[in-house]
Amino acid sequence: MNVRECIVSAPGKAILHGEHAVVHGKVALAVSLNLRTYLWLKASAPGKVCINLPNIATFMSWELSDLKLLAPESCGKRDESKLLDAELVRRLREFIGVTNGNLDTHSMATLAFLYIYLSLFGSGDLPSLTVTVWSELPTGAGLGSSAAFSVCLAAGLLSASGAISTPLRDFDNTARWCQEDMELINSWAFQGEKIIHGNPSGVDNAVGTWGGILRFLSGKIIPLSRVPLLRILLTNTKVPRSTKVLVARVKDKINKFPSIMTPVLDSVDAISCTCERILAEMTSQPITGEHYNALEELIDINQHHLNVMGVGHPTLDTLCRVTQARGLHSKLTGAGGGGCGITLLRPETDSSIVQSTIQDLKDCGFDCWETSIGGPGVQQHSPASVKGEILEIFSQY
Ligand SMILES: Nc1ncnc2c1ncn2[C@@H]1O[C@H](COP(=O)(O)OP(=O)(O)O)[C@@H](O)[C@H]1O
Ligand SMILES: C[C@@](O)(CCOP(=O)(O)O)CC(=O)O
Numbered sequence: 001m002n003v004r005e006c007i008v009s010a011p012g013k014a015i016l017h018g019e020h021a022v023v024h025g026k027v028a029l030a031v032s033l034n035l036r037t038y039l040w041l042k043a044s045a046p047g048k049v050c051i052n053l054p055n056i057a058t059f060m061s062w063e064l065s066d067l068k069l070l071a072p073e074s075c076g077k078r079d080e081s082k083l084l085d086a087e088l089v090r091r092l093r094e095f096i097g098v099t100n101g102n103l104d105t106h107s108m109a110t111l112a113f114l115y116i117y118l119s120l121f122g123s124g125d126l127p128s129l130t131v132t133v134w135s136e137l138p139t140g141a142g143l144g145s146s147a148a149f150s151v152c153l154a155a156g157l158l159s160a161s162g163a164i165s166t167p168l169r170d171f172d173n174t175a176r177w178c179q180e181d182m183e184l185i186n187s188w189a190f191q192g193e194k195i196i197h198g199n200p201s202g203v204d205n206a207v208g209t210w211g212g213i214l215r216f217l218s219g220k221i222i223p224l225s226r227v228p229l230l231r232i233l234l235t236n237t238k239v240p241r242s243t244k245v246l247v248a249r250v251k252d253k254i255n256k257f258p259s260i261m262t263p264v265l266d267s268v269d270a271i272s273c274t275c276e277r278i279l280a281e282m283t284s285q286p287i288t289g290e291h292y293n294a295l296e297e298l299i300d301i302n303q304h305h306l307n308v309m310g311v312g313h314p315t316l317d318t319l320c321r322v323t324q325a326r327g328l329h330s331k332l333t334g335a336g337g338g339g340c341g342i343t344l345l346r347p348e349t350d351s352s353i354v355q356s357t358i359q360d361l362k363d364c365g366f367d368c369w370e371t372s373i374g375g376p377g378v379q380q381h382s383p384a385s386v387k388g389e390i391l392e393i394f395s396q397y
């Protein structure tokens with residue numbers, strides 16, 4: 001079977017409010033970032049499937065004849081079932097030698113790839129292909145690298161299978177899919193997230209697919225059209241953590257202390273809804289200091305709640321303290337336990353304050369940069385529209 005070569009990309013995300021609570025049916029507000037993951041899919045030597053994941057030093061190659069033995073009996077390109085095929089996951093875990101509880105980066109990424117590949121192609125001829133992924137996002141830092149990876153896998157493999165169109169026309173630089181195709185990409189990306197996370201809410205893959213600023217509640221995605229331009233500082237504490245472990249930790253706490261944790265989750269829900277209302281107000285009325293005071297207070301309250309849930313970290317406390325000393329407010333973003341935090345900047349925050357804060361945070365050993373938000377969701381690219389440095393990485397494989 002011949003595959004169609006393609007390059008696709010998907011953005012990372014920052015959660016403004018609602019991480020963890022969103023897994024338990026509460027509202028989250030999330031925004032796409034200008035950092036993206038790129039996937040290049042091309043035909044490979046006959047009889048072989050290869051993945052090159054240089055961000056995580058993973059390079060694998062399999063014989064089609066071995067993969068064919070693992071393929072599920074039925075597969076469905078249009079099957080949007082929310083349940084993972086547990087039997088296929090079991091066979092794949094055994095095939096790549098993952099023992100129970102093994103959560104390493106390499107195994108999760110390989111499992112997610114093989115699961116989507118075999119689910120989409122398993123019942124027919126398996127195509128010989130090579131997939132190379134390169135990301136501008138830090139891996140495992142709370143910026144949705146797993147979701148951007150899963151969205152790219154879903155978009156690339158669905159396109160190669162012909163289950164969705166190839167939107168890029170001659171002379172286009174980038175192109176996006178129709179709503180129906182994006183829903184299919186999102187649903188397969190969600191399967192990838194399930195393999196990597198265990199119990200994802202789906203907010204990260206939704207932002208990776210649609211981009212922009214979204215309100216997410218129990219799988220329902222509402223793009224926010226009325227949002228002021230927000231200035232955000234991103235800080236990576238560089239403390240590694242696993243979303244899967246942190247999501248499980250919060251669940252244990254809820255099971256242990258339901259009457260204590262349920263009001264915390266309800267409060268986070270109210271924070272997300274209040275934030276959404278304030279953001280809408282800021283587009284319909286003149287923006288005042290009161291709006292920013294309220295947004296800052298919501299950030300502080302939510303950060304305390306996240307500490308109560310057990311997903312804080314001393315480095316995140318340092319981030320909050322260092323930025324507070326400059327009059328700025330921060331919270332963790334994503335799963336916490338290290339990883340990244342966001343700091344809200346006011347429109348009038350002087351660039352000298354921003355630069356001094358960045359320097360203070362760098363002095364703590366963190367990476368820190370001002371980011372732009374709301375970038376496009378999943379896209380197909382012509383090679384000419386991909387940055388030279390990424391093409392150069394791709395050209396090595
Ligand atoms: N560029 C990449 N290449 C390969 N695998 C990736 C890449 N980015 C993310 N992943 C997968 O996602 C996992 C990290 O997911 P997760 O713990 O949810 O953190 P994040 O906050 O970055 O989403 C990694 O262990 C790896 O399996
Ligand atoms: C903690 C959570 O709300 C977000 C996790 O984001 P990340 O994998 O840390 O980027 C989990 C989820 O929504 O699936």
Ligand SMILES: [Mg+2]
Pocket residue numbers: 144145146147197204243
């Ligand atoms: Mg993730």
